[in-house]
Amino acid sequence: MRKKEKSGVTLNRSTAGTAAMAIFIVCYAAVMVLPLILMISNSLKPLNELWIFPPKLLPTNPTLKNFKDMFIVMSNSTIPFTRYLMNTVVITVAGTVGNVIISSLCAYPLSKMKFKGRSIVFKTIVLALMFNGSVTAIPSYLVMTKLHLVDNLLAIILPAVSTPVGLYLMKQFMDSSIPDALLEAASIDGASQIQLFTTIVMPNVKPAWMTLILLSVQGLWNTGSSTLIFSENNKSFAYAIQQIGSAGISRAGVAAAASVVMMSVPVIVFVISQSQVLQTMATSGMKD
Amino acid sequence: MNKWKNIKEKIFSSNELVAYIFMLPFLVCFLFFTVIPVFSSLGLSLTYFNVMEAPRWIGLENYMKLFLDDSLFVRALANTLVLSVVTGPVGFILCFSMAWIMNEFSPKVRAVLTLMLYVPSLGGAAGIWTIIFSGDRYGLLNSFLLSLELIDEPLQWLTDSTYMMGTAIAVILWGSLGTSFLSFVAGFQNMDTKLYEAAAIDGIRNRWQELWYITLPAMKPQMLFGAVMSITTSFGIGDVITGLFGYPTTDYALHTLVHHLSDYGGMRFEMGYASAIATILFAIMIIANEVVQKLLQKLGN
Structure with a gap:
């Protein structure tokens, strides 16, 4: 989208330097x-x-015995492992879809509309990038108790749909990928804001969706034990896998198999989304 | 029916209202799970609160106790500062320099390298590090060093406080090429090559000059974003350490603020005290971010 072709002009870069860099990065990788x-x-x-x-x-x-054993160990537990897996799938899918939709909805006015409070909302979001969930964990627990969400999967899903970093990346991408003229033309033709959003904005920010999908899946798929979820029925796949690993050296192979299974999902999502994520990240910069 | 239509039209013709409606779902969640927690943390830090009884106002007592009476907190603070002062900047420089070096290669090679370097940051691989750093001769690092005769007996990477900090830093840096790294890779990929051509004509002689005079200033927005990501992550270190060393670590050698916080908040239910720890962590993160933003702004000016 914003890619520029490299032209033929030779730059003052030494071949030895390039070779050294190549060797270094290959070793490092x-x-x-x-x-x-x-x-x-x-x-x-x-x-x-x-x-x-x-x-x-x-x-x-x-x-492949370790992988087979993993399934045997898991199906022998009091709660069938499909239950843990299902919990994680629900958390990941609901959190990811919610994050994409809710962040896009919020990013659109921040990027393209004029209204009172726009800059204060955006400044607050940028400020929120500067601290992470560990700071708010304790009072979040109290809020969840008040909302009667403790031991409900929503306690994991709801905070995950409103991540400052997702909104920030989405808004920055909208700023540079959707020309104002396009929106103006459509709105003169009589399109409502909702039509503008669904027919122009959303299709044009697909790379940013992929980025939010990657970040959400990465965070939610690895959801382990949490103080917010106490009944075994509602625990996650990562938690179940952790329990296998903690059984000691006789299970070391099974634990490795479990790690491979855990990691494969975010890796696959990244492989699929890589080029679009990079398009989004190109607009991630903070302006002064 | 007509009346409803009129109302609907009125609402949706006002752009301002539409803007608020669009933002509502996000802002409600954000309010409940970020804004209210931050402010209640500030408030609760001035109280004694054990969840069972109503919070009781005690002023700055929690803070006094933290600094004067809680040596474990002081240690956690020191550990957090050491970890973040090392892994924050080093991680940031790693992200930047790897992205810079990678940019010399063709898009295909770059895509493969990006994947190789980014995957460790996806998390979930702590298990393998316990095998690598295992304290007996079967530990991969120990057996490697033993076979080279660099050491005479296995070292206790995960339980001897002499090595624990180093072990932790290595593993954290291994997984540090995350969001900021991607941001830099993308930034370099989209740099206007005309800048370099113009510079070559203007007498920029080598890639170091190019880096200093052209790349760094052009990458500044990316660097500001990357710095925020690196700083926020590095002060929030806790889970990686628990995954690797267990909790608590030997002699609390790697006890961090995040650990101290979840110890008081999640286990002892001393919410007021835990909130004071959270507030201090919050203040440190914000101050560090603001200071680094100011410093980076000056770069190249």
Whole structure:
């Protein structure tokens, strides 16, 4: 969308420098992925290979037994693992969809309409970027109690639909990706604000949707144990997986398999959304 | 029917009202789960409150107790400051320099590198680090160092307070190429190459000059955003440490403000005291952000 083609002019950059940078970044990236490779490799190792000395990077007899065991362990628990999985799916899908819709609705007036209080709302959002959920965790618990939402999945979903960072990225993207003239023309043709929003704004901010989807899924899919949820029935998949991992070394392979399963979802979402996320991030800058 | 239509038209012809209606769902959630919690935290920090009885006003007593009477708080504060002063700026510089280096390569290579560097920040891989840093000879790092004969016996990476801080910093930095990193990658990708061409004509000689005179000023908005992300994350460190070292850490060597907060708020239900900790954490985050914003604004001016 905003990409510029590289032109032919040669810049004053040394070849040696480029080579050094290439070597450096490849080594760095290798170090970064090494733990992930170890994780995958451990998930494929049979138990007798997990604890040999010296440890091996790759499994000699790769097996999917750990993944099978994971499902056996989970289905033998008092609460079937599908229940945990379902809770996480509900939290993730509802939180993500809600976040995209509610943030877009809020970002549109902030970006394109004139009204009293616009700058104060946006300034408050930027201020809210500067602290995170750990600060508000305690009083949030009290608010949830007052709203009778404790032990309800909504206690996880509702705060997740109004993230300052999601709104901020959406608004910045709208600023630069939707020309005012387009909205003006449509509104002269008689389109209402709701029509403008559904027919012009939303289709044009798809990259920003993908970004909000990525950030939401990343946050919600990993939802672990929370003080807000106490009954076992309402606990999440990440929590169930954590319980497996804490069972000690006999379950090390199963724990690795569980980590692989946990990580695969956000990774897949990122692979799908990467180019659109980068389009959105190009507009993430803070103006003075 | 007609009357209703008239009312509807009236409402929707006023842009201002439409704007408020659009923003309503977000702002209601934001009010309940961010604004009210922040203010009630400020208020409750001046009270004794155990959830069972009504809050009782005690003025600044919680704060006095924190600083004068709670050595664990002082340690948590110190640990949080050390962790964030190291991982915040180093993480930020890592994000920026990796994005800068990557920008030299073709879009395909860049996409693969972005994926490789970003994935650790997705979280959920703490388990593998416990195996890498395991304190016996089977721990991957120990066995590697033993085989190179750099150490004589396995080191207790996760329980010996000499190494714990280093271990934590390494793992945190490993996962630090997150949102700010993506913001930088995108920023570089969209830089106007004409700037570089013009600069080459104007006598910019090498990539360092290019970085200093052109790239840094052009990337300033991205850097301001990235700094906010890095600072906010680095002061909120807690879960990574619990995932890696358990809770509490040996001798509270890595006890942070987030831990102290959830200890008092989530376990002892001393909400007033916990709110005082939250308020201090809040103040630190805001002040650090504002100061760094001011500093970055000056860059290149």
